[in-house]
Structures are given as structure tokens and as C-alpha cells.
Amino acid sequence: MGGNHSEEAGAQLGALATKKQVTRPSLLQALAVDKIGAVYIWIAIVIVFSFWAPETFPTAATAKQILNANAVTALAAMAIIIPLAAGVFDLSFAYTMTLSGVVVVKLILGGTSVMAAIVIAMLVAVGVGVVNAVIVVVAKIDAFIGTLATGSLILALVTMVTGGTSMSGAEMTGPFAKVGQAQVGGLTLPNVYVVVIAVVIWYLFEHTATGRRLYATGFNPDASRLAGVKVERLRFLSLVASATIAGFAGIVLSSTLGSGSPTAGVPYLLPAFAAAFLGATQLKNGRFNSGGTIIAVLLLGTGTTGLALAAAPAWSQSMFVGLVLIAALAVTGLQRRSTSSSRGSQSDVGTAPADHPEAGARSSAATTPQA
């Protein structure tokens, strides 16, 4: 079915291409709509709001406000793209944020030094990550359900620590306030954290063997395992990493709020996932990546801030987030389908799956059955 023809053509091209096959993507390709479509949408909404709210929107103050207000969302999104790249969900991260936030505040209010309180809160977060990893990787419970369950357990801990009420005190305006409120050129410190963490994750995903193996694990764990990738170990570490970053985000959030609230982290659950999935459609189509995630956070943050400044009704912000997410995923979904169907017509039968009475036994042995 065309296989013969295209293979012959491929042979000739292949012979020509062997000398210079590693071509670098050109600038034009890098700016293609399917790579950074969200940037164009972002520019479009900036223009729209500049006309809609000309007094308030196109100002430096608004730009700073958008960045400052969304830095914690970006941190939260950075936390989850690591396990997502490895093919596991971490729904508990928002509760981990809350937990580390209330732990650090409780300790500081109790007289612990700021540094020690931060270290202890981070250790608690790492501990949560280890528990998640044991449940998902060792006990082989599906990550979606498993981290939903641990989220509930963490919430119980939060209530134990706080008694269900928000904690604050004079200590909150001391040195601890600097963690989230100190400014560098009009921007708060959390923006710096985002850039540092995003660069580290970018380097990890793009340039290291570990990053390559994380992606492989997320895309096809069975093939990865056969290729010698330590799938379970990577998933374990990815969950510990997400809890650690989430714990840090929670400390930053408490510092920003000046209090330890038992509900502080939860509002970040949906925006972080929205940004992570929208981000995966950007720059590296189909791969969770830090650059795309930041673009997504900015797009969503600009839209919601613009709607608020333009005095649009309150419901319009949630509607905006939902619509952008569906549109982005639908567009990339359509693209994939059209490329895969044209591909499907090019190849004849393909493989015979190893459908064998033993196959079930083998796959249940060779793969990780996730509840």
C-alpha cells in the first residue's frame, strides 16, 4: 500500500540525507503557530484588553501585577510537570502546598527560627512525596486515585495542625515575609524562584539522560522498561520532586499571604493542571515542558486579570480558562489525528501483536498493573 513506493523514494532521500541528517530547527519553524500558538493568542488578548480597558490594562503596573499574582501558580505547575512527564498524576500537590504552608507558620508562631521552620516544612513535604511514591510505585495503586487519597490524608494533617482556622501573628511581618514579598525591580521574589526552577527543569528535560528517560517512561513504560530504563525508580523520584517543589510553593504562598491558611493551596489545583496541559501543547508539542507551562500561566493570568480590569462579570474568568484549555487541546488533538491518519494510510498491516495465551501472563508480569 504505497509502502513500496514511498520506501524507494525514502531510500533515495535517505542516501542524500545521511550526510546532513541532523538539521537544526530554523527560526521560522520555532515561531510556527503550532509550536507557540498560545503566544499569538496571548498577544491578541493583550491587544483586545488594551482597547477594552485602555486606562488600566496597558500599564507597567498591570504587567507587574500579572506576574506577581501568578508566580505561585507557576511554581505549582512546575511541581506537577515532572511526574506528568513520567506519566503519573500528582493530585495531592495542592494539599502538600497547604501542609507545608501551615507547618512553617505554626513553627514560626511557636518561636522556631525562620530558617529552621522552612527546613522542617520542606522535610515534611519530602516525606509526603515519599509516601505518595510508595503508594503509587511500590503498592502499584493508580496515581490518579492514589494521590487523591493521599490528598485527603494530608488535608487531615492540615486540620490537625491548624484546628481548621487560619493562623497569623506579628511574626508574619518579620523576616519570613521577605520570602514571598521582597521585591526585585518591582517584581516579587517568587518570580525569581519560578525562573530558576523553570531553567533547572528545562535543562533536566532537554539536556540530561534522566530527562530523556522521564519522557520515555511517560510515553511508553513497557518499551522503556525493555530498553533498560528504570521506570519505577524514575516515577518514585518524580513524585518526591513534585512534593518538594509543592512544599516550597506552599511556604512562599504563606509568606505572601502573611498567614497559614488551611485552604491556601487548594485554589491552585485546577490552574496548575490547566497550565501544565496547555503548556504541553506549546514549544514541544505533546511533551510537558517548563517554557510552555510559563507561557500558559501568562496567557491564563493575563486573560483573567484583563477581564477583571475591564469590569467583565465575575463568571467570565472561569469561563475564559475553560474555553482556552478546551480550544488548545482540541486544536492539538485535531492536528495529531490528521497526521496519524495520513500516516496510517501509508503503511500496510504493520505488526502482529503478541496476542498469545501467555501474553496476558507476561504483560502482567512485565508491566506495572495500575489498579
Place this chain on the structure above:
Amino acid sequence: MSAELIPDSPSGCEALRVSALSKSFGATRALDEVGIDVRPGEIHALMGQNGSGKSTLIKCLAGYHHPDHGAVAELDGTVFHLGHEVPDRLRFVHQDLGLVHELSAQDNLALRGGFATAFGGRVRWREQEAQTRQMLKRFDVDIDIHQPVGGLSPVERTVVAIAGALQGWSGDAGGVLVLDEPTAVLPHDEVERLFAVVREVRRAGTAVLYVSHRMDEIFELADRVTILRGGRLVGTYDISALTSGSLASLMSGEDVDPDYRASVDVEAESPVVLEVRNVSGRWLRGVDLQVRKGEILGIAGLSGAGTLELPYVLSGHGGRSIVTGDLRQPHKSVQWIPARDATKLDIPLVPADRQSEGVIAEFSVAENLTLSVLDRLSRLGTISKKQEAHVVRGWSDRLKIKSENFRSPISTLSGGNQQKVVLARCLAAEPEILILCEPTAGVDIGTRVAIYQRIAQLASDGLTVIVSSSDEGDLLAMCTRILVLRGGVVAAEMDGREVTKPVLVRAIEGD
């Protein structure tokens, strides 16, 4: 090509008649003025190599592809609009069978044919059960219709799919059932049971259009065969007019020897590179074996004999909790290690199912190829793109992987080239031993010889190869030694260059 072979001409009373069928994909002409005539109540084989256009033809019949203008099609004398409508009496069982594995046979049949319902949508289960038994009765299989079909054997699932495709058949004779590679995944012993089912369909007067790669079964089953090559019709022949040699020649367009044997020389005194002692698992019941350097060791056996499990156990992917026994590499260390720690031996495995266990579809060609050797390409954890390109180029040249750009997704490659990338990934780690599962699954005869030669060449270069295959032809063509597994133990050992096919088949079946 044999000159005395004269294709059949249409007789005028066909069950299915297609002519002037063309289909282009972009600039590629996948089918070029192809025609086929299936007589009522015959088993008509459709054969051709990968890329010959078989699948496109079937997909046009099924209405999945719209053919180019000009195609004419008739079923039982009634003209229909090919590619746009599918007559009721043209039924299909596709290769993946289209069953929901979690549901029972009864539910699967009802999903297609509808449930027997009473007032309010209540399912009349007793009547439904009676209907299901009625549908399956003619095929003489004893299956539990309430058990999820995922738990049935492959041939039983195929029967359920055939019964499902034939349900609601109005009238008795006439019509055509299309079976697309029904035996591609069946082990040898179950193929016979499927043949009985196919003959039962023919007995009722329904023609069967039977797509297959396997030549031996065509001679056993089919009445006539239509051969495609490179999108063109070669001809339709009475099966009695063909030999396996002439059929292979017609399919490939060149003379192919079906009894091909690759030449491999193993020194009798070459060192033992792997020793296996009393290994058991889910299917294995205490396997002992030794492999010498440069050997191509074949693993043969029926389904359930452990032929599929053994490769995974040896490569360390057999499920740690159930594997027992010991392994050692005597030329390296006298120490035995537990078989469950076999990953330590770094024996790579090329899986049979390329899509689910071989390639990572979202990865580029280069990313797929280097996945197992990333540590060698990295310094302080950072991958050197230059080193990576070097490795990719080296292996692409050696295995003649045809790719325009190694940074483009692996899905842009043809299936055969994807398979070469998986092989290159395994070889790039410079293993001493390589395990291959079903190396020719879904591969046509012309390409098979190239695979045999490549494996023989690797063995001559000092690589030890273990091949597990349900195709005796594979094992006979390249193995220096064949172990036959039966009931999870090694039941027979034979010299691959002296054993004949009947002897091997008898050993596999165990009588």
C-alpha cells in the same frame, strides 16, 4: 516467474466482484486498477507482501477508504457504491477482532446485534443467552459465554468475532465474509481449529475472503488465491495450480526459495556465554539450557509452553515475584545469580509487538535509537548531541535505516525501518547476547530473507542470538540449534541445520 501459470478469468456468477479499483494517497498509487472476483461459497485467499495493497483493498471494501473514481463493485449481482456504502451481506472480521476484552462473549455479541429487551429496556437475559448459544453452536466450540472474552484463548476470541460478524445474516447462502489476517497471532495448534470454523462458514454457502501472510495455510485452506504486488493485480489462480515456490515468486516478483537457510558457522568449542538452571515462572517449569558464543538458538513450542515467557525471563522482565531458578555467564564469573535479577546481565530483547513494547511513538528516530545507551553519550548527566548524532549515524549506516531526518518522529518511518531502529537500540549497547521475539511477525517473505541474513551476519560477528518464534520457518531458516519447549520444560533439542520441518512440528506438538 513460471510462464505456464494462467490466471483464472471471471466466470460470470460471482458473490463479490470488484473491478477498476484504484486508490491514491497523495502522489502514491496504493492500488492501480485492481480487480477481484470471489465465487459463491469459496474460500478465496488474498495475498501480497507488505505494501502490496491488500489492506487498502480491504479498507475500501469496508468503506474506510474512498477509492478513486471509476471503481465498480457488485455483491451477489447487485451494484454498490464502493467505499461509500457497505452491503449488509458483506461482513468483516478485522485483525484486531473488535471485541471488548472486559465484556463476556454474550455482551460482545449483543453489542453488535442488540440486546433482546422487554418493556422499559429490561434485558431478557434468558432469551439473550439462548440467542448467544444459538449463534456459537454451529462452530462447535465450548466456551463460557459469561466469562470476559479477554480470558478466552485467541482462537476462541476469533470465533466469537466471526459469530458476531455473521449475526443477523438474512437467508442462508450468498454473501462474503472478509477475514483479515485471522491467524497472524495464532499459534500452530490453534490454526487448525480456526480452519474448521472457516470451513463451516463456507459449508453454509458463504464465501470467505481470507487475507493472510502465511503461505502454508493458504494451501491447506483456500480454493483460489488472488495475488497483489506493488498495488497491482498479479492474477487470480486456482490453488491446485500453484506450489509454495511459485506462489512466493508471484508475490515477490522474483524467485524466492521457501526453504532458504542462512549459513552460520559456530565453532564447536566456543565458550558457553549463558547457562540457565532450573528456571520456572508462570509457564516455565524448570528449564535448563546452555548457549555458546555465536550460536543462534531457536526456542519453539506451542502456546502456553513457555516460549513467550522464556525470553522475558532471560532479559530480566519476567515478573520478579514468580521467577525462580539461576543464571550465570561462566566465562565471566562462576557465580550463579537468581534469575529474577537477570536485568544485571544486560541481555536486550527485541519484542514481537513493536508498537506497544518496541518504539516510543512520540520520540524521534534518534531518541528511540539511543534510549539504552544514554549514559555512554552523557557527561555528568548531560547528553552530548554530537555523540548522539554520531551513534545514530553509525547504526543507521550499518542497518541501512532509511530516514530523511533523525530528529523527526519515528512514526514517519516505515514499519520495517522502525523495527531496525529497535534492533539498533539493542545492538548499540554492544551486548554479547541478543534475544529476538517473533522476528518476522507481520513481515512478508521477501523481507524475511533479509532479516535472516542480517541475524546470521550478527552471529558470524560473534553475537549470540536467542530467537523465540511460533513460525517454524523462521527457526529452520536461521537457527543453529533449536530447543522445543513443552509444558514449560525443554522437551527436545535438535540441530537446526539437520532437522526437517515435519520433525520439528511433531516435536512441538508432542506426539
